Amino acid sequence: MYLIDDYIEADSVDEAVNLLADNPERLIIAGGTDLLIKMRDGILENVQMVGIRRIEPLRKIEKDEQNVISIGAMATFNDLVRSELVQNNIPIMAEAAMTVGGPQIREMATVGGNLCNGMPSADSAPALLVLNARLKLLSKSGVRLAPLQEFYLRPGKVDLRPGELLTEILISKEDYLNFGGCYIKFAPRKAMDLAILGVAVTCRIRVTGIFDLVRIALGVAGPTPLRCEIAENFPPGKPVNDSIIAEIGRLAVKSSRARDSQRASKEFREHLVVELTQRALKSACNRAGGISYD
Amino acid sequence: MIKKINFTVNGKKRELEINAGETLLEIIRKRLHLTGTKEGCGVGECGACTVLIDGTAINSCLYLGVWADGREIVTVEGLAKDGELSKVQKAFISEGAVQCGFCTPGFVITASALQSRGHSLTDIEVKEELAGHFCRCTGYQNIIKAVKKSLENETAGTGGDHT
Ligand code: FES
Ligand code: FES
Numbered sequence: 001m002y003l004i005d006d007y008i009e010a011d012s013v014d015e016a017v018n019l020l021a022d023n024p025e026r027l028i029i030a031g032g033t034d035l036l037i038k039m040r041d042g043i044l045e046n047v048q049m050v051g052i053r054r055i056e057p058l059r060k061i062e063k064d065e066q067n068v069i070s071i072g073a074m075a076t077f078n079d080l081v082r083s084e085l086v087q088n089n090i091p092i093m094a095e096a097a098m099t100v101g102g103p104q105i106r107e108m109a110t111v112g113g114n115l116c117n118g119m120p121s122a123d124s125a126p127a128l129l130v131l132n133a134r135l136k137l138l139s140k141s142g143v144r145l146a147p148l149q150e151f152y153l154r155p156g157k158v159d160l161r162p163g164e165l166l167t168e169i170l171i172s173k174e175d176y177l178n179f180g181g182c183y184i185k186f187a188p189r190k191a192m193d194l195a196i197l198g199v200a201v202t203c204r205i206r207v208t209g210i211f212d213l214v215r216i217a218l219g220v221a222g223p224t225p226l227r228c229e230i231a232e233n234f235p236p237g238k239p240v241n242d243s244i245i246a247e248i249g250r251l252a253v254k255s256s257r258a259r260d261s262q263r264a265s266k267e268f269r270e271h272l273v274v275e276l277t278q279r280a281l282k283s284a285c286n287r288a289g290g291i292s293y294d
Numbered sequence: 295m296i297k298k299i300n301f302t303v304n305g306k307k308r309e310l311e312i313n314a315g316e317t318l319l320e321i322i323r324k325r326l327h328l329t330g331t332k333e334g335c336g337v338g339e340c341g342a343c344t345v346l347i348d349g350t351a352i353n354s355c356l357y358l359g360v361w362a363d364g365r366e367i368v369t370v371e372g373l374a375k376d377g378e379l380s381k382v383q384k385a386f387i388s389e390g391a392v393q394c395g396f397c398t399p400g401f402v403i404t405a406s407a408l409q410s411r412g413h414s415l416t417d418i419e420v421k422e423e424l425a426g427h428f429c430r431c432t433g434y435q436n437i438i439k440a441v442k443k444s445l446e447n448e449t450a451g452t453g454g455d456h457t
Binding site: 001002003004005006007009029032033036037040049051053101102103104105107108190191192 | 295297313314315316317320336337338339341344350351352353356357358360361363404422423425426427
């Protein structure tokens, strides 16, 4: 039994936003797979909740006339894995979603919940960071669009302001069209585990075998998921080859802010950053087309 | 806070008044006395509490009772029809996939969901689909065999079952 003082099931986005406006203390519960565990552990109790599971529009994954992809905050990880739109346009999201928990968890856990609880190990975050995702946050005073990169403040803390509801995650066509991408999760177990490190890479290659653009994001390499700007600035205009890719991997460490934790040492995490950035970039190059790496 | 829910459990319509903080697992075990569904970890890691919700395998320990309103739930008690065990249940028996039995209802429920999709799976796919379940006794081999047997085409094979 969880200590829930008050629970209201919102039937629409408007109703949810009104409930939050009336009482900004109200907690939004999405899939519940993180929140209910926190409640069981006593980290949260005697809460007032608003449920948003029955708001079907929040679960949609679609593309508009400008080819902007919108992922509803309540899309589950299995929704992402199964979505043809995701597989065909942003397959890195399906790849990242597949690494979350096990089948039963993927059926419940939502991408919006994964972002809003602010865990550094959120598997959806690195992939969405390299896709330059923007978040649509709705409150009674209107819509606020926030780049995901600015949404993370510190571990467990995101810039979700009182009264705000995350409704959609938006990805523009400039950020996925003609890109190859890859997400690698390093964890002791193949399923049902948290990442020791998560690496997402996307890249665009010019037909001449020259890097046009590389984007790299890391999970669990710092207090929040982060982008590796120093490493990203290096490749444009350089040839796609082993030594350039090796250098990009080494540069990625410069943005990482790994520290010792119970799960892995700083040195080990940094070693993983170098190695997995290179591996993910090679797959991303393969998928971007024109280059073949084994 | 008391909430009223209407739902179907193993084909029977139910109307209950529950506490907003109760999990579906607690409702199934303590209110409906269907104790086939087990609580192992209570945090979504072991799969012992798995039930079908509108045909999908879900951990009932992380599922609020209020969410079950209007849904159709099937627990391990609801799989046998007219006193005859389901194909999945028979496969678990014939393959010796049960030792202490604590994990079994969960595995059987997930296997039933896989079976209703109606196509067979490779060994790797079976393992991926079962990744949300722990078994501390069997070493999994016979469970995987049982699940594969459950997914064999009903018309294929002449071995019959050994129950
Ligand atoms: S009791 Fe629900 S997953 Fe373990
Ligand atoms: S048979 Fe004992 S836990 Fe699986």
